[in-house]
Amino acid sequence: MGFVFFDTETTGLRHGFDQIVHFAAIRTDNDLNETDRFEVRSRLLPHVVPHPSALRTNRLSIERLIDGTLPSHYEMVRAIQRTLLAWSPSIFVGYNSIRFDEEMLRHALFQTLHPAYLTSNNGNCRADALGLIMAAATLSPACLVVPLGPEGRPIFRLDQLASVNDLKHDQAHDAMADVAATLDLCRLVRERAPELWQRFIRFSKKATVGDFVESEDGFFLTEFFSNQAYHAPVVCLGPDPDQPNGRLCLRLDVPPEELALMPDEALQAYLSAKPSPVRRLRINASPTLTAFHDAPDLMLNGADLDELEDRARRLKEDAAFRSRIISLYVAVRESFAPSLHVEGQIYDGLLGPDDERRIADFHEASWLEALSIVRDLDDERLRIFGRRLIYFGGRSVLPSDLKLIVERDLTDRLVDNAAGNFTLQQALEETERLLNGEGIDADGILPGYRTYLIDRISRVTEFRAKEFAAATGLPATICSHVCDYPVKIV
Known part of the structure; x- marks a missing residue:
């Protein structure tokens, strides 16, 4: 399977409310040799107000964004969707893409009546080069140079990483330039830390991550906060009841027998402490995982590996206790209120098969036919977005x-x-x-x-x-x- 490296430039950081104005992608073979590239821009949607910091960072003038010769947002997304489907199946990779670019792409697809999960479905996998680079800096520090800030903390900004590693990056925050820099960094890691690269590919696959966390007695979960890597020995407790792709894990700092003796109130207080000993990962988000037997001394940090494995095994064998931990934790964790705005409701339910068929028909219909299709949609979110598309493209039929x-x-x-x-x-x-x-x-x-x-x-x-x-x-x-x-x- 080959790769698609991609990047977006946007009007701001608000998923669903801001828009993509520049999308770029490079397709490669399994050995990271470029085989194709694609780039498209869009003019500004009338109801989107760009953040001035985004314009300044991306070096985009408002005159350029409202240029009438640019494709409309709908035309841009149609071109993106056609290209990425033609390049599927692939492993989709960006720089901080799981948290940002993937979300912006999903919202753009959803709001233009396309299936939102293009990079997760169609035989595709997802991975994030930022996690790879952070892991490499910690586990294989000789494979690349990481710049340091005034206080000695590592800096993982793409433009600075490219510069100190002598990689070409002519125009930072240009989508195609950022894609090329991301690809070059991945080539460095692939060449200089092949085991880390293979693990990166392995855990880009949702099914592989799911099998790993369920079959291993315990493993190290690496999380990144403020540009620092934190390695936690954990055991998978089970699925997150509120998120199909989520898995809840428990740190192994405390012997399970001690936890089991706690009354519910005390155990719940322990689980809800900040930071919580319960860690959540998403099997479809390319987490950074390391089997106990592959963990270097840096991860172990003096811990007794045999003891960690024993604690994990005892928890794995006690399904009732794992269920108790999940129930107590879920009962008190912070919940997310549903959005009042349609732009924030992308995860409020999957589309039904009838609506999936209707939105496919929408793109081949005249505007008058599209209006009839929109009226028949069961999902109110789709009806709102469909009316907007008709208003922008053929409002005379409304x-x-x-x-x-x-x-x-x-x-x-x-x-x-x-x-x-x-x-x-x-x-x-x-x-x-x-x-x-x-x-x-x-x-x-x-x-x-x-x-x-x-x-x-x-x-x-x-x-x-x-x-x-x-x-x-x-x-x-x-x-x-x-x-x-x-x-x-x-």
């Missing part, structure tokens, strides 16, 4: 009532702090803060963005006032000061 619903919904994203999006006013305030000395704008991007925001705020306020005046009979000059009535995006 009845006036549906058009008004979409316009009100999208305009809220521009002005309402409670709507989830980064608003125009928030963007203006942040832009002015940056212009007043907090950061360097070497490319002169921020003044133009400030002008754009002021103009956009003025136009949106004017249109909101006119709509409110039409609805109430009040003069528009009064309504401009008091109305909160959403109107069409301009």
